[in-house]
Structure formats: structure tokens, C-alpha cells
Amino acid sequence: ERPKPLVVITRKLPEPVEARMAQLFDVRVNADDRPMSHLDLVGAVREADVLVPTITDRIDRAVIEKAGERLKLIANFGNGVDNIDVAAAHERGVYVTNTPSVLNEDTADMTMALILAVPRRLVEGANLLQSAEPWAGWSPTWMLGRRIWGKKLGIVGMGRIGTAVARRARAFGLEIHYHNRRRVDPQTEKQLGATYWESLDQMLARADIISVNCPSTPATFHLLSARRLALAQSHAFIVNTARGDVIDEKAMIEMIDEGRLAGAGLDVFETTPSSNARLMKLAASGKVVLLPHMGSATLEGRIDMGEKVIINVRTLMDGHRPPDRILPGRV
Ligand code: 8YV
Numbered sequence: 001e002r003p004k005p006l007v008v009i010t011r012k013l014p015e016p017v018e019a020r021m022a023q024l025f026d027v028r029v030n031a032d033d034r035p036m037s038h039l040d041l042v043g044a045v046r047e048a049d050v051l052v053p054t055i056t057d058r059i060d061r062a063v064i065e066k067a068g069e070r071l072k073l074i075a076n077f078g079n080g081v082d083n084i085d086v087a088a089a090h091e092r093g094v095y096v097t098n099t100p101s102v103l104n105e106d107t108a109d110m111t112m113a114l115i116l117a118v119p120r121r122l123v124e125g126a127n128l129l130q131s132a133e134p135w136a137g138w139s140p141t142w143m144l145g146r147r148i149w150g151k152k153l154g155i156v157g158m159g160r161i162g163t164a165v166a167r168r169a170r171a172f173g174l175e176i177h178y179h180n181r182r183r184v185d186p187q188t189e190k191q192l193g194a195t196y197w198e199s200l201d202q203m204l205a206r207a208d209i210i211s212v213n214c215p216s217t218p219a220t221f222h223l224l225s226a227r228r229l230a231l232a233q234s235h236a237f238i239v240n241t242a243r244g245d246v247i248d249e250k251a252m253i254e255m256i257d258e259g260r261l262a263g264a265g266l267d268v269f270e271t272t273p274s275s276n277a278r279l280m281k282l283a284a285s286g287k288v289v290l291l292p293h294m295g296s297a298t299l300e301g302r303i304d305m306g307e308k309v310i311i312n313v314r315t316l317m318d319g320h321r322p323p324d325r326i327l328p329g330r331v
Contacts, residue, residue: 002317003026004025004026007051008051009028009052009077010036010056011054011057013029013077013302014299014302020307038058038062041053041057041058041059042066045066045068048070048071050071050316052077053074053076054077064092064094067092067094074095075312076096076099077306078098078099079099082216082331086326087328090327097324098326100308102304103296103304104160104161105164106296107241109168111165111211111213115148115211117265118237118263118289120146121143121286124286150175152208153175153176155179156210157215170192176192176193180214200228204231205231208233209239212239212240213242215242215243216243222245222246223247224246224252229252236261244266247270249269264288265288266290311324
């Protein structure tokens with residue numbers, strides 16, 4: 001029998017995922033359930049055949065350059081690979097894979113939840129009932145939000161997640177608009193009733209709701225810059241379940257504060273929300289809804305992600321190219 005590969009997992013994973021991996025591989029898990037230090041990551045890549053990192057691990061060039069002879073694969077437990085220097089891995093002959101597709105629907109559900117929660121004041125209402133102030137009773141002017149249906153949704157990034165958001169939003173009666181590097185195929189466009197905008201600027205100027213669904217890459221860093229955010233209508237609000245650095249967060253907060261944007265629903269951040277007093281203040285006022293990166297956080301989703309990792313490791317062990325390989329510059 002072939003020796004099992006040594007698979008180092010940087011964070012505690014849900015029990016069924018760890019159990020399944022332990023059946024198949026020689027698994028070492030960071031029992032701490034805290035992000036590994038740079039030093040520990042270096043130790044891991046020195047020994048492992050496969051490293052399974054998560055978003056909280058920065059697998060940069062300095063770590064990858066310390067990789068031992070055995071390291072063949074960095075199998076990210078996650079879709080976005082912005083935590084990994086893919087070019088550095090490639091130069092060293094180490095594969096990088098991700099866990100695509102299995103978290104599209106869960107992330108789109110959470111995106112839709114935020115699209116509903118912000119204008120319909122869901123969190124504000126729920127908090128109000130639990131606050132010290134007793135509820136005086138219903139009135140026709142009570143907790144008026146803004147209507148969703150009939151509004152224009154501008155999706156930034158019409159990949160697999162963006163498309164899943166569009167399908168949901170259409171069912172809620174929203175008009176679908178999108179900007180993407182490439183136009184999607186005509187049949188999908190027709191099914192979604194989606195309007196393509198080659199110019200992001202023009203789409204932003206028309207949207208009532210803006211949803212960010214693109215990856216974080218050097219090309220998308222602050223794609224929603226201060227200049228672009230200023231193009232949006234003052235009643236528009238932004239939902240981000242992708243990556244914080246796609247938006248100039250400081251500019252966005254300032255604009256919401258000044259009433260030049262209506263609000264935001266954020267699952268991802270550039271800075272830690274709890275240490276950002278302005279953001280916390282906006283959350284307390286109900287203008288923004290903040291979530292702690294829960295977009296793909298379902299048990300089923302995590303199990304599916306584990307299966308993706310397993311398929312990539314096993315395929316490589318069988319001497320083939322792992323199916324979810326990421327090439328440098330091809331995200
Ligand atoms: C994951 C995510 O939970 O997959 C992604 O890109 O952002 C998250 O949903 C995270 O990446 C786990 O590593």
C-alpha cells in the first residue's frame with residue numbers, strides 16, 4: 001500500500017470534514033483554532049505533502065520559498081485565493097487549488113439576505129424589540145423601510161456567485177444589471193433578464209442596489225473607489241459578500257455618514273469592524289448591517305468544501321493534475 005500523504009490543515013474544520021480526511025490521509029490539524037503564525041506556516045510547508053490553508057493564513061512568497069521537497073499542493077479551503085501567492089507557488093512547481101462552485105448558492109443566499117435586510121430595516125427592527133425601550137405599539141409611520149421590488153440591482157462581477165445572486169434577485173422582482181470583464185453568454189443573459197454594462201461607471205450611476213461579487217485581485221483593488229462611489233445615487237446602498245478591499249471602505253463610510261449613500265450590508269471588510277468606530281456607529285444607526293464573514297458558513301457548505309479539497313488531493317496522488325488548479329493571473 002502506498003504511504004498516505006501528510007496533509008497539514010491550518011485551522012480546525014467541522015468534525016465530519018476532519019474525520020473524512022483522517023480516513024484518507026495522514027492528517028495534522030492545528031488544534032489551536034487560531035491562525036497559525038508565520039513561523040508555524042513555514043514549519044508546515046517544510047514537512048507537508050499538502051497544505052490546506054484558509055482565508056486567515058497568508059501564504060506569501062516568504063512562506064512558499066521555505067517549502068520542502070515534499071510539498072506538491074496548496075489546497076485552499078475556500079474559493080478566493082487572495083490569501084495565497086499563486087505565482088510564487090507556480091514558480092516552485094507547487095499546485096494551488098480552491099473549492100469552487102459548492103459555496104455559490106450559500107453565498108448568494110446571504111447576499112440576498114443583506115439586500116433585504118438593509119432597506120427593510122430587519123436588524124434594526126429585531127434589535128428594537130430586544131432593547132430596553134419597550135415597544136409602544138404599531139403605527140402607520142412605524143419603521144418604514146424602502147421597497148425592494150422594481151428596483152435596479154447592479155451586480156459587480158457576474159461569475160458563478162454573481163449569477164446565483166441574479167437568479168434570486170430576479171425572483172424578488174429586481175431589475176438585473178451587471179458589469180463583468182466579459183459579457184456572459186446570450187442565453188444566460190436572457191434567462192436572467194440581465195442588462196450588461198461595459199462601463200462600470202455608467203452602471204453605478206443607475207443602480208439602486210450595488211452588489212459586489214468579484215474576486216479580490218490586483219485589478220479589483222478599490223474597484224469601487226471614492227470617485228466611482230461618488231457616481232452612485234444618494235439613495236443607493238451597497239452589499240459586499242466578496243472581499244473588503246474591492247471597495248474603498250473609508251470613502252464608503254464617509255459617504256454613508258454624509259448621506260451621499262444610503263447604507264451598506266457588509267459581510268467582508270478592509271479593517272476589523274469592531275475597531276472601526278465610524279462603522280460601528282453606522283451599524284448602531286441601522287444604516288449598515290454587518291456580518292462576520294458568514295457568506296458560505298453552512299455545515300453542508302463546509303462539508304462540500306472538504307470534499308473538493310479531498311478530490312484535489314486524491315487526484316494529485318493518483319498522478320493527475322488536480323481539477324481545481326489555479327494558474328497565476330487567472331482568477
Ligand atoms: C470561506 C470565502 O469561508 O471561500 C471563500 O472565498 O471567503 C469563505 O466563504 C473562506 O475562504 C475559508 O477559507
